[in-house]
Amino acid sequence: MDAIADRAFQEKQHNVSQDETPSLLAVVIDTNPLEWTKLKGVICLKELCKSVLVLLNAHLSLNSGNRVAVLTSSSLNSGPKFLYPDPNDKTYEKRESLLSSDIHRQFKFVDQKIIQELQILLDNEPLNPENQELKGSIAGAMSMALSYINRLTNIEPESTGNTLRAKMLVISISDDSTQQYVPFMNCIFSAQKMKVSIDVCKMGPDSSFLQQASDVTNGVYMLIKNVHGLIQYLTTALFIDPSLRPIMVLPTNSDLDFRASCFVTNKVIDIGYVCSVCLCIFSIIPRNNVCPTCQSKFDDAVVKKLRQKPIVIPLQKKKKLEDGVQRT
Amino acid sequence: MSDSSNLLKTTVNDYLENLPESVHNKLYQSSITCLAIFRLLPSLAKFYVMSLLFNEHSVSYIDLTRWIRPDNMTHLVSSSTKSSSSSAVTNFPGAIGKNKMYQNECLKRLKQLNLIKDVRKQWTNPNTGQLTNVVVLQLNPMFRKNFRNALTGSQMSNDLNNDIEMTDVEEVSEEFLDRYSLMKWENILHFMVGSEVPELPSIGVLSLLRHSGLMDIGEENEFIATPKRFKGDNMDLKSMKITQDGFQFLLQDINAQIWQLLLQYLRMSEKLMMNPVDVLNFIFMLGSLELGKQYPVTLLSDTQVIMLEDLVDYGLIYYPEKNRYFYPTRMATTLTSEKTTFKTASMSMNQVLEGGPEVKDHGSIVLETNFKLYCYTTSPLQIAILNLFVHLRTRFANMVTGMITRESVREALRNGITADQIIKYLETHAHSQMKKLAEEKLLKKLEFDSNATETQQIGSQVKLEVIPPTVVDQIKLWQLEMDRLQTFAGFLFKDFANAQEFEQLANYADEVGVMLWRDDDKRKFFVTEEGIGQLNDYANRLKRHRA
Numbered sequence: 001m002d003a004i005a006d007r008a009f010q011e012k013q014h015n016v017s018q019d020e021t022p023s024l025l026a027v028v029i030d031t032n033p034l035e036w037t038k039l040k041g042v043i044c045l046k047e048l049c050k051s052v053l054v055l056l057n058a059h060l061s062l063n064s065g066n067r068v069a070v071l072t073s074s075s076l077n078s079g080p081k082f083l084y085p086d087p088n089d090k091t092y093e094k095r096e097s098l099l100s101s102d103i104h105r106q107f108k109f110v111d112q113k114i115i116q117e118l119q120i121l122l123d124n125e126p127l128n129p130e131n132q133e134l135k136g137s138i139a140g141a142m143s144m145a146l147s148y149i150n151r152l153t154n155i156e157p158e159s160t161g162n163t164l165r166a167k168m169l170v171i172s173i174s175d176d177s178t179q180q181y182v183p184f185m186n187c188i189f190s191a192q193k194m195k196v197s198i199d200v201c202k203m204g205p206d207s208s209f210l211q212q213a214s215d216v217t218n219g220v221y222m223l224i225k226n227v228h229g230l231i232q233y234l235t236t237a238l239f240i241d242p243s244l245r246p247i248m249v250l251p252t253n254s255d256l257d258f259r260a261s262c263f264v265t266n267k268v269i270d271i272g273y274v275c276s277v278c279l280c281i282f283s284i285i286p287r288n289n290v291c292p293t294c295q296s297k298f299d300d301a302v303v304k305k306l307r308q309k310p311i312v313i314p315l316q317k318k319k320k321l322e323d324g325v326q327r328t
Numbered sequence: 329m330s331d332s333s334n335l336l337k338t339t340v341n342d343y344l345e346n347l348p349e350s351v352h353n354k355l356y357q358s359s360i361t362c363l364a365i366f367r368l369l370p371s372l373a374k375f376y377v378m379s380l381l382f383n384e385h386s387v388s389y390i391d392l393t394r395w396i397r398p399d400n401m402t403h404l405v406s407s408s409t410k411s412s413s414s415s416a417v418t419n420f421p422g423a424i425g426k427n428k429m430y431q432n433e434c435l436k437r438l439k440q441l442n443l444i445k446d447v448r449k450q451w452t453n454p455n456t457g458q459l460t461n462v463v464v465l466q467l468n469p470m471f472r473k474n475f476r477n478a479l480t481g482s483q484m485s486n487d488l489n490n491d492i493e494m495t496d497v498e499e500v501s502e503e504f505l506d507r508y509s510l511m512k513w514e515n516i517l518h519f520m521v522g523s524e525v526p527e528l529p530s531i532g533v534l535s536l537l538r539h540s541g542l543m544d545i546g547e548e549n550e551f552i553a554t555p556k557r558f559k560g561d562n563m564d565l566k567s568m569k570i571t572q573d574g575f576q577f578l579l580q581d582i583n584a585q586i587w588q589l590l591l592q593y594l595r596m597s598e599k600l601m602m603n604p605v606d607v608l609n610f611i612f613m614l615g616s617l618e619l620g621k622q623y624p625v626t627l628l629s630d631t632q633v634i635m636l637e638d639l640v641d642y643g644l645i646y647y648p649e650k651n652r653y654f655y656p657t658r659m660a661t662t663l664t665s666e667k668t669t670f671k672t673a674s675m676s677m678n679q680v681l682e683g684g685p686e687v688k689d690h691g692s693i694v695l696e697t698n699f700k701l702y703c704y705t706t707s708p709l710q711i712a713i714l715n716l717f718v719h720l721r722t723r724f725a726n727m728v729t730g731m732i733t734r735e736s737v738r739e740a741l742r743n744g745i746t747a748d749q750i751i752k753y754l755e756t757h758a759h760s761q762m763k764k765l766a767e768e769k770l771l772k773k774l775e776f777d778s779n780a781t782e783t784q785q786i787g788s789q790v791k792l793e794v795i796p797p798t799v800v801d802q803i804k805l806w807q808l809e810m811d812r813l814q815t816f817a818g819f820l821f822k823d824f825a826n827a828q829e830f831e832q833l834a835n836y837a838d839e840v841g842v843m844l845w846r847d848d849d850k851r852k853f854f855v856t857e858e859g860i861g862q863l864n865d866y867a868n869r870l871k872r873h874r875a
Contacts, residue, residue, distance in 0.1 A: 054382075057479045061363055062374055064662075107481060236379040244371050247427045249397050 022065025023242050024152055024166040026145040027052060029083075030138060031072040033125060035174040039204055043227040048171065049118065055169075055234040056114075057107045062241065067164070069148055070114055071141045077124040079136030080144050083117040084110055138172060139183040142198075146187060149196055165242040167197050170213070173204040178263050181209070182278050182293055188213045197245065199238045203227060208268075211256050218245060220252045263292060273306070341368055343591050345440040347604065352442040354605040356471040359478035364612035365441065366475065372396075373434040377443065380467040381476060386447065389463040396431050443468050500655050502620045505646055509657035512643025513582065514709050520570050520578065521712040530641045534568070540592040542574040572744025578713050579745065579753045586659060589642065597635075606631040614644065614660040622653040693757045697796040699732045704759070716740050717750050732799065737806045747807035751800055758794045766794045816844055819860050822852040829870075836866050 029052065036045060056068045070083040126132055149166040156164075168191065191198055197219040200210040206223055214221040220237055224230060237251045261268045262283035273282045278294035285306060289298040344365065347355075355361050366377060375395075380387060438444045444465045451462045516533055518525045520543060528534075537543045545568055570578075577585060590611060597607050610632045617623065625633060636654060639645045644663075646655040692704040701718055704727045705711060711728055714720065717740035720730035730736075740750060770792050793800075824830040830851045837843040842859020846852070855863055 054479050057481070058378060061366060061479065062371075063367065107479075111481070231382050235382050239378055240375065241371050244375060247372075247397050247430070248395050 021163050021165050021243065022063045022067070023059075024067045024069065024149060024164050025056070025059045026069040026071070026149055026166065026168045027056070028071050028073055028138065028141045028145055028168065028170045028172075030074070030170075030172045030174055031121070032074050032134065032174050033076060034134065035204065039173055043203060043230070045118075045122075047227070048230070049115070051231045051234055052171070053111050053114065054231055055239070056110060058235055058239065060107060060110070065164075067152070068110060069145065071145050072118070072121060073138045073141035074134055074136035075121060076126055076132045076134060078121065080141035081117075081121065081136075082144070082148075083114045083121075086113070086117070137177070137180050137183070138170065138174070139180045139187050142168070142170065142187045142191075143183065146190055146194065146196065150194065153194070166194075167199065167219075167242050169199045169201060169238060170210060171201045171203075172207060172210055173202075175205045176207050176209045176261070178261055178266055179293075181260075181263065181280060184209055184213075185279075188216050191217045197242065199240075201230075201233065201238055208256075208259075208261070212258065214252060215256055218250070220250050221256075222251070340587055340591065341437065341441075343594065344368070345437065349442050351605055353468070353470050355608060356468060356474055358609050358612070359474040360616045361609050361612045362471055362475040363478050364615055369437065370430075370434050372431060373438050376434065376438065377467065377475075380444070380465065381472060381479075386449075386464040386466045388451075389446070389465055392435075392465060393431065396427050398425075398427075443471055500620065500622070500646065500648075502658070505620065505655060505657045508646055509643035509659045512641070513586075513659065514707075516642070517578065517585075517709050518712070520574055521709070522570065523708065523712055532638055533641045536589060536592055536596065537574075538568060539596060540573075540589065541571060542577050543568040544571050545569070575716060575740075575743045575745045576749055578716070579749045581756060582659065583662065586642065586644070586663065590663075593638070602631050602634070607635060610635055611663065614639075614656055615663040617656040617661055619656065619658055619661045622655050624653045692759055693754060694759045694762060695732075695754060695795055695799060697798050699799060699802070701730050701732055703728050703730075703757075710757075713753075716743065717745060732803070734806055737803055738810065741807055741810045747803045750803055751795060755794045763794055766792050769793070816854075817857045818844060818855055819857070820852060820854050821863075822850075824851045827851070832870060833863065833867060837863055 029048070031045070052070075056070070059068055060066050069085060072081050072083060074080065145168055149168070153164045153166050188198070191213070196217065198213045198217045199219045200207075200214045200221045202210060202221065202223045211221050213219070220240065222233055222237055224233055240248055240250070259268050259270060260272075260281045262272060263280045264282055264284060264286055267283055269281070269283045273285060274280070275282070275291040275294065275296065275298075277296040278291060280291065280293040285303060286292050289300060289303050290296070291298065355365070366374065369377065376392060379392075435444070439446070444467055447464045447466055449462050449464045451460055452458070453460060515525055515527065516529050516537075519529050520537070529537075534543075538545070577588065580588070594604065594607055598604055606629055610628070625636065628636065636645060636647060639660070640647045642659075644657060644660040646657055648655075692710075694702040694704075701714075703710065703714060706726055711720070711723070714728065714730065717732070717736055718730040719733045719736040720728055722729050737747075737750070741747070821833065824833075830848075830853075834843070834846050834848075834853045837853060837855050837859065838846075840859065840862055842855045842862065843853060844856055845854040
């Protein structure tokens with residue numbers, strides 16, 4: 001009887017990777033015009049867009065329920081912005097559901113929309129960038145993407161019953177900006193909590209912030225040196241579906257620099273001071289006893305203690321010994 | 329919930345895999361078919377195809393296997409996070425683990441579809457200069473070309489999707505199409521359940537139902553129907569009875585049902601000498617069409633025009649004016665989609681049917697731990713299906729109530745429905761509140777069990793329980809009551825010369841654990857198939873020893 005009972009109650013081996021819930025891919029593209037000029041001759045935004053569009057098509061082709069979102073991070077004219085889908089365009093949302101069954105049309109529609117929006121963005125850029133302040137940041141675009149992900153994965157399913165997984169791809173070319181440390185870390189940790197992995201495709205200088213972002217969220221960090229093979233990177237290493245993550249070896253480097261950089265001097269430090277309010281890190285005590293990031297005032301007594309130089313107290317034993325010597 | 333879509337996938341895949349290579353190559357000439365076939369692959373296979381797609385060089389087998397985490401790693405994680413390490417160990421018997429098996433399965437499927445090929449290559453190690461044989465995987469060149477085209481959009485070979493403006497045609501609304509297709513399809517299902525239908529399904533549908541073994545002309549039926557027989561075969565078909573397979577068919581979701589019939593259609597079309605490539609391309613193309621748009625018939629091949637008329641019967645296509653243009657319905661456009669998207673489709677279908685704007689869920693069944701069942705539905709079809717395994721009590725304006733009883737379940741089991749199917753049906757149609765409750769419970773369990781990062785590892789061990797576990801277990805127990813017989817393949821030993829010989833052999837069989845049954849009085853025993861070799865060896869040894 002035991003054997004029979006076992007047979008009926010045996011659960012089929014349930015493989016995690018076989019469950020194919022549709023996923024959302026949110027791409028954040030760094031469009032900082034000042035940084036792009038630095039990469040002149042290596043890669044231009046147009047080439048990047050070509051590869052990204054193929055990536056988006058590939059993602060949409062994985063599963064008919066898959067969705068994409070594309071955001072730009074910063075420009076001189078406007079801050080973080082959705083290229084696709086347009087959150088203000090209500091009539092558009094209706095059209096998408098209409099098109100979702102049509103793969104080819106969906107590709108075309110998404111691609112066209114992104115190119116158009118990007119064109120508008122670039123057209124509005126001022127011609128002489130002097131005296132113009134850069135608006136927006138990677139962290140800003142990432143938090144917008146996370147809010148969108150949250151809406152699609154947590155709020156919408158309540159009404160439609162469709163579950164969705166999500167991942168984020170950040171394509172960055174700029175250097176880390178310490179000003180953004182706090183918003184950036186907030187982004188990372190909320191992504192971790194939402195179980196959204198952040199993949200990073202980095203061109204130009206290496207970024208320790210983004211490395212930490214992908215490490216914390218179980219994502220992939222890739223510093224791309226050979227930009228001609230960009231599409232291969234995008235469709236291989238940076239293309240791992242959330243459902244496959246538990247069984248795959250992620251192509252990311254394990255020796256990663258966790259050291260934080262000083263907010264004042266921008267130096268990477270081993271030991272430093274930490275602001276008790278916003279947790280930002282300094283190698284020196286900031287001027288006026290005010291945290292440069294959150295503007296909170298430090299306790300004077302504490303700072304005074306910190307400023308104290310260690311006093312070298314002569315050892316008691318030695319004195320005794322000297323005494324002894326004098327006696328004899 | 330994913331099981332039924334998996335089931336559908338395996339049936340479609342099985343069919344595709346058994347096609348000859350030449351047919352595969354012809355299929356891959358259409359980029360839409362490439363896309364549709366790609367979608368049917370398991371996720372890891374998709375990843376492999378994707379990583380090979382834009383790689384100009386061929387990739388060695390070893391490189392592909394490196395992507396997969398070795399099994400002992402997952403094993404370590406699961407045993408360390410779960411307190412009972414023994415259960416984790418039993419989950420991974422043998423040298424080949426779950427991940428490796430999954431990977432092998434994916435590669436096997438890719439090979440069967442002729443998507444990748446093994447090529448042995450000589451490769452010189454740059455460091456040592458030694459020649460080694462490397463297994464290299466190559467993507468089917470035809471597939472690579474057309475799938476790339478599909479993704480980059482460089483060459484669209486999809487004639488039907490080009491914008492064709494037709495002004496002189498009537499506008500057909502989506503609601504109309506939904507209503508139309510649902511009417512056609514439910515008519516077929518109603519016919520199967522045996523309820524009164526206003527209009528019998530066409531002969532094509534009826535013969536397909538018979539060929540697929542879902543319905544059959546009952547023996548006694550035939551006997552009674554003899555006076556009518558001279559009226560022709562049609563009469564016979566109309567008095568068909570549902571078979572065991574048919575009951576199982578009813579419990580699947582619409583998409584799986586359509587595919588099952590379409591596959592049967594494919595098999596029949598081969599007998600009718602229709603070109604399978606044409607037929608398959610047409611089916612896959614339907615999935616890429618746009619709902620609510622008309623398409624001219626002139627773009628189709630002759631075979632496809634014949635098919636078109638057949639598909640009208642299933643409600644896949646609305647074909648108002650012969651030989652001019654047709655409209656695909658939602659059932660057609662979601663053919664190659666995942667079940668989840670289809671669910672939204674059927675949701676809107678329900679909405680159309682019931683006319684209520686607030687109907688949002690597909691699921692409508694509430695099941696309590698005391699076996700009471702409430703179902704918010706007005707669809708006579710769903711009530712008929714529920715009636716297969718639920719003892720229905722009362723019917724209200726928008727709901728029915730009933731009990732799952734031993735008798736009702738046994739009745740279903742006798743009809744060939746399995747406990748698993750009942751449970752699956754209840755799960756897929758469970759009310760969203762039940763699902764939400766179950767998810768919350770699961771989350772709590774997960775948080776209790778582990779920290780956030782390892783949930784995916786744990787996820788396979790803690791299950792989502794949408795239906796109360798007591799009910800699930802009870803239904804399974806009722807099934808056990810039914811099948812009291814269990815068959816084993818094996819060997820019977822009898823006619824022993826003396827008691828000692830019997831004792832020796834029987835005791836040995838007991839010790840090595842291959843004994844299934846023994847009778848000391850009659851000197852007979854029965855061992856499993858695997859144990860016979862061992863026992864023979866032992867018997868020979870005994871003989872030699874004695875001699």
